Amino acid sequence: MNKSILQIALASTLLAGVAQAAPFQNGSFEIGPAPGATFITLGAGDTSITGWEVTGAGIDYIGGLWQPADGNRSLDLSATAAGGIQQTFDTVAGHNYQVTFSLAGNPSTPPLVKTVQVLATGGVATNYTFDISFSSLADMRWAPQTYTFTATGAATTLSFTSLDNTALGPALDNVVVTDLTPTPAVVTPVPTLSEWALVLLATALGALGLRGRRGRGQ
Numbered sequence: 390m391n392k393s394i395l396q397i398a399l400a401s402t403l404l405a406g407v408a409q410a411a412p413f414q415n416g417s418f419e420i421g422p423a424p425g426a427t428f429i430t431l432g433a434g435d436t437s438i439t440g441w442e443v444t445g446a447g448i449d450y451i452g453g454l455w456q457p458a459d460g461n462r463s464l465d466l467s468a469t470a471a472g473g474i475q476q477t478f479d480t481v482a483g484h485n486y487q488v489t490f491s492l493a494g495n496p497s498t499p500p501l502v503k504t505v506q507v508l509a510t511g512g513v514a515t516n517y518t519f520d521i522s523f524s525s526l527a528d529m530r531w532a533p534q535t536y537t538f539t540a541t542g543a544a545t546t547l548s549f550t551s552l553d554n555t556a557l558g559p560a561l562d563n564v565v566v567t568d569l570t571p572t573p574a575v576v577t578p579v580p581t582l583s584e585w586a587l588v589l590l591a592t593a594l595g596a597l598g599l600r601g602r603r604g605r606g607q
């Protein structure tokens with residue numbers, strides 16, 4: 390590859406990178422600072438969990454304290470009071486999206502019933518509750534939940550906000566975002582009969598030309 394082709398290839402790669410700046414990421418909260426054997430507290434505005442920003446009164450980033458729903462890490466959305474977390478990612482306006490997540494609660498009271506509010510840009514704020522009556526640190530009884538929204542632009546902010554103003558809030562893990570709107574299939578055009586005829590003609594002329602050159606060469 391010569392230098393100019395290499396430069397074009399590099400420029401194309403950079404442009405492609407800009408176009409795909411922020412797909413949804415790190416929904417299981419596995420990429421971030423080490424939460425240790427129990428947990429660490431992250432304050433409002435903290436962005437150390439890759440892709441996410443902490444909101445409200447902060448959250449607890451849970452390491453070994455309790456059983457996660459997926460991987461090794463999860464969240465308590467109330468640090469000392471109601472906190473939350475949000476992520477902004479690429480969407481396609483008009484597409485329908487499904488958000489699935491695992492919900493549980495800090496197994497201590499109060500309150501007995503934990504509540505998290507989920508909201509995506511342009512969507513409907515929806516509350517989900519979890520009763521910790523039968524939960525423990527070793528058996529969090531994670532429950533699958535589903536939220537859906539229709540994207541209103543090229544970027545959407547998805548937020549999970551605790552409505553429990555204590556240090557014992559809803560627990561969150563394993564957020565997955567799926568685009569439910571099918572992308573139109575790329576159709577490869579099939580040559581028409583007249584186009585096939587042109588292809589055959591070009592092939593035949595090429596063969597004649599080759600024979601002609603060979604004839605002159607003899």
Ligand SMILES: [Ca+2]
Nearest residue numbers: 417459460462
């Ligand atoms: Ca996890």
